[in-house]
Amino acid sequence: MSRSLEIVNFHGIITASAKMKSLFETLKRVSRTDSSVLLRGDSGTGKELFAQAIHNLSRRRAKPYRALNCATLSEQLMSSELFGHVKGAFTGATHQHDGLFHVVNEGSIFLDEIAEIPLNLQAKLLRVFQERAFNRVGSTKVEHVNVRFISATHTSLRNMVADGTFREDLMYRLRVIPLFLPKLSDRNEDIQVLTEKFIEEFNQLGYRTIEQVSKDAWDAMMSYPWPGNIRELRNNIEHAFAIGLGDTLHLEDLTPELQGKQPPEETALENIEKELLVKALRDNHGNKGKAAEQLGMSRPTFWRKCKLHNVY
Numbered sequence: 001m002s003r004s005l006e007i008v009n010f011h012g013i014i015t016a017s018a019k020m021k022s023l024f025e026t027l028k029r030v031s032r033t034d035s036s037v038l039l040r041g042d043s044g045t046g047k048e049l050f051a052q053a054i055h056n057l058s059r060r061r062a063k064p065y066r067a068l069n070c071a072t073l074s075e076q077l078m079s080s081e082l083f084g085h086v087k088g089a090f091t092g093a094t095h096q097h098d099g100l101f102h103v104v105n106e107g108s109i110f111l112d113e114i115a116e117i118p119l120n121l122q123a124k125l126l127r128v129f130q131e132r133a134f135n136r137v138g139s140t141k142v143e144h145v146n147v148r149f150i151s152a153t154h155t156s157l158r159n160m161v162a163d164g165t166f167r168e169d170l171m172y173r174l175r176v177i178p179l180f181l182p183k184l185s186d187r188n189e190d191i192q193v194l195t196e197k198f199i200e201e202f203n204q205l206g207y208r209t210i211e212q213v214s215k216d217a218w219d220a221m222m223s224y225p226w227p228g229n230i231r232e233l234r235n236n237i238e239h240a241f242a243i244g245l246g247d248t249l250h251l252e253d254l255t256p257e258l259q260g261k262q263p264p265e266e267t268a269l270e271n272i273e274k275e276l277l278v279k280a281l282r283d284n285h286g287n288k289g290k291a292a293e294q295l296g297m298s299r300p301t302f303w304r305k306c307k308l309h310n311v312y
């Protein structure tokens, strides 16, 4: 089906898009350095794959690489995950814990949803840049670390700096090399390429073989805006494999959104919840920490509800 497209597989990132291919060339050059990279792109556009590729292409490839999603943890847990803690540092700290900065020494760290880092922790992160030093929670002993920073955000850090929710000095440290990942809807050729790739992947599981995609299914996929990008496309193919029968992927096998329908489980109450999440995010310029606060929810609960309602 996609014979005429020139498909590239770059460290697991599959594409036929010229925009993506030119990003790979930049990535190869950038990866040779230790400069910090800020990946800017919507949810599901492949930021984590890019981060891993940067590490794999770098001189640090034999050293550790770790990723942390800054939107899913409370401030205390995030602090302990990043810097570690000593026994007795807080209630429940029954053992000493090595944080990621201890573990990734000489390697790379990927901080996803960096915009969600609370201001207190932003100051500590800045110290890692400036002094290559940090303290475990509850300890006065200074530890040193040599780490390459890769971070990602779907919102503008510049807007957050203007709002006073993100430190300008930290933003400049993090975005020495900003890279912008295109949305799936801005690279239509990849809808076809990735659909075929995911079909191939699921065919290999052996419980069903899809050999073709019906015209109305293709039409729907090509005109859908894909707010969840590649992750949502993959979910759709998985959905179709589970729901449909035979060797053809039909429009009815895709998720209700692709068919222009409301997902059946979305009751009126759930719709209200979804609207509240969207509004709180809009009021807070996409900052999930602040949006959670406005709704009186913990950050992890807010994150879980956003995922549940496909709010990106």
Ligand SMILES: Nc1ncnc2c1ncn2[C@@H]1O[C@H](COP(=O)(O)OP(=O)(O)OP(=O)(O)O)[C@@H](O)[C@H]1O
Residues within 6 Å of the ligand: 012, 013, 014, 015, 041, 042, 043, 044, 045, 046, 047, 048, 049, 050, 112, 194, 230, 231, 234
């Ligand atoms: N070009 C691609 N080729 C193959 N698989 C891809 C591609 N882009 C993304 N994926 C797959 O899509 C899913 C989402 O990608 P990834 O987690 O890297 O996105 P993300 O931008 O980091 O998302 P989020 O911001 O929600 O964390 C993963 O399963 C990933 O393997």
